[in-house]
Amino acid sequence: MSEATENYSHSPNGESFLLPSPADYEQEWSRLKQLAQIHRERGREIVVVMGVGFVGAVMAGVVADSTNETGSPGKFVIGMQRPSTRSYWKIPYLNRGVAPVEAEDPEVAPMIKRCVLDKKTLTATFSYDALSLADVVVVDVQCDYHKETLGDVRKGHAAIGALEKSLKVIGEKIDPRCLVLIETTVPPGTTEYVAFPIVKKAFEQRGLDDAEPLLAHSFERVMPGRNYVSSIRDFWRVCSGINDVARDKVVKFLSEILNVKKFPLTVLDRPIESETCKIVENSYRAATLAFLDEWSVFAERNGVDITKVVEAIKIRPTHSNMIFPGPGIGGYCLPKDGGLGVWAYQTLMGFDDDLFKITPMSIDINDTRALRPPQLVRDALRNMGKIVPVSRIAVLGVSYRQDVGDTRYSGSEIIVRKLVEMGGEVVVHDPYVKHWWEFEKQDTYPAPGHSWKRFFRNQDDLVDLRVETDLAVALEAVDAVVLAVRHSAYLNLNPDEVVGMTGRPVAVIDCFGILNDDQISRYFELGCEVKGLGRGHVKRLKDKVRSQVK
Numbered sequence: 001m002s003e004a005t006e007n008y009s010h011s012p013n014g015e016s017f018l019l020p021s022p023a024d025y026e027q028e029w030s031r032l033k034q035l036a037q038i039h040r041e042r043g044r045e046i047v048v049v050m051g052v053g054f055v056g057a058v059m060a061g062v063v064a065d066s067t068n069e070t071g072s073p074g075k076f077v078i079g080m081q082r083p084s085t086r087s088y089w090k091i092p093y094l095n096r097g098v099a100p101v102e103a104e105d106p107e108v109a110p111m112i113k114r115c116v117l118d119k120k121t122l123t124a125t126f127s128y129d130a131l132s133l134a135d136v137v138v139v140d141v142q143c144d145y146h147k148e149t150l151g152d153v154r155k156g157h158a159a160i161g162a163l164e165k166s167l168k169v170i171g172e173k174i175d176p177r178c179l180v181l182i183e184t185t186v187p188p189g190t191t192e193y194v195a196f197p198i199v200k201k202a203f204e205q206r207g208l209d210d211a212e213p214l215l216a217h218s219f220e221r222v223m224p225g226r227n228y229v230s231s232i233r234d235f236w237r238v239c240s241g242i243n244d245v246a247r248d249k250v251v252k253f254l255s256e257i258l259n260v261k262k263f264p265l266t267v268l269d270r271p272i273e274s275e276t277c278k279i280v281e282n283s284y285r286a287a288t289l290a291f292l293d294e295w296s297v298f299a300e301r302n303g304v305d306i307t308k309v310v311e312a313i314k315i316r317p318t319h320s321n322m323i324f325p326g327p328g329i330g331g332y333c334l335p336k337d338g339g340l341g342v343w344a345y346q347t348l349m350g351f352d353d354d355l356f357k358i359t360p361m362s363i364d365i366n367d368t369r370a371l372r373p374p375q376l377v378r379d380a381l382r383n384m385g386k387i388v389p390v391s392r393i394a395v396l397g398v399s400y401r402q403d404v405g406d407t408r409y410s411g412s413e414i415i416v417r418k419l420v421e422m423g424g425e426v427v428v429h430d431p432y433v434k435h436w437w438e439f440e441k442q443d444t445y446p447a448p449g450h451s452w453k454r455f456f457r458n459q460d461d462l463v464d465l466r467v468e469t470d471l472a473v474a475l476e477a478v479d480a481v482v483l484a485v486r487h488s489a490y491l492n493l494n495p496d497e498v499v500g501m502t503g504r505p506v507a508v509i510d511c512f513g514i515l516n517d518d519q520i521s522r523y524f525e526l527g528c529e530v531k532g533l534g535r536g537h538v539k540r541l542k543d544k545v546r547s548q549v550k
Contacts, residue, residue: 009088012435017089020126028127032078035123036133039076044121048134050166051184052079052090052124054332055220055232056140057101058108059183060094062233063138064115064122066257073121074256078133083126086444094124104404104432105228131173136253139182140220141166143190144446145336145343150455153363158187158343160194167195171202176211179249182271183220185278185337187344191217191271194348196242215242216250217271219278224331224406234259238266240274282337283359289325289334290362293369296324296534306534307513327484327511327533328370328411330400335409338363370414372533373511374422377480380507380529386479389423394478397485398430398467405432408446411511412484413438416465417456429474430467431489439465475501482509490514495522510535521545 049060068074090100097116115122147156199213218239223231241247299306338359400410468474510532524545
């Protein structure tokens, strides 16, 4: 990499931004002080949001868009992002009034634009000096869980280094009366066992021996999709403070920015309880989804349609939220949060017994479930006299969830990687995704050395994989079609039209209970092969069609 390239940050759209020079810091500090003074004179609190990524950018917008009892803005928000080559571009984007995250929610872009350009209650900076101006700091610094092996979450660790560095800087910069609200999902015990000592020691080094850090924790429950903003502003929150003052401050702050009248706060006694709440919440969901994996395999092997079984069970009100898991459990939270809990128990708390069974097993099942669709592709192609290494395979749907464009930990990534490892040529389609960064930037995303590429062979050429937006182009001359995500665009695909686009009978793999019996039967009538996760009844439909042909 050239020195010139190292001095620039490149946005996803290809725009380049020169990283700030020492002179820029002095100018930026002057700008921030002037803005803070103006807004303080208007009676507004100064809120610094550290990290303007998937959660932080929209959280900053929600805070900046909030109003007091008179209907006037009560907060001035400074979104802060470390000026790295990977992320610095977000700062000029925000300062133009452009959201640095793509979202299906039509409220995101107008909210950011309104707060930056019209209300002027939101700005962005690269300077840590902004922390010294804050009444409240909201920490949205990413805390990941790095897995060393696919399918064994115990062989991994919580990556809290970036969070620890941020907390150290916070302790060095903030006024001791400033509330520090950790919004990041963290290992239980982080606020008390990690954040408090770091900030307290920083205070002592500044001569603030008697100052007690005002730390609080309140995890986000952000959901991508069309309710992105609402999942922050109009949703139940759990919060806690490290002491009485911090607890009162976080309750006051959240009550001023969120819709707590309809969605009251739940205030817990200690941060470790709030932190545990998020981990248990997501581990519970991951466990219930993993539970259905073994039953879907049972269904495949014994002529049962698991989707009909699930729908029959859901009639009972107590089981109405049962969900068929599809090809893996993606999104940023469910694949990792249980691992944070297991790691905290052994590392932060120092226990060495083997307490956790269900939580790590659930993650392992969910991580490896997506290896089954390639096996079904293999078997369906064999029935047609073909093999994967000489086949062209279309994977329809690359996001982790229906009708959203979020690809983080998508089961489709494992499907693609395994099919390519098996020698297949793969094309992908998704109406919501423009760039699949897990492939296009697989050597550096989500971090150097942490791509799932490392678990598979023959992956280098996948940097050239591009998401096709024209379904007909994606399906042209393919040998197999994998229905990987329940996007609305795929739910009513006509088998005749699909075969018309492929130009020949194909192997069709239904990963998510997308096809109904009539559609499956029609594919068989057209000479196709059909298989699916949990769709053990397709053999009966196939036999019925073939008997009618005879």
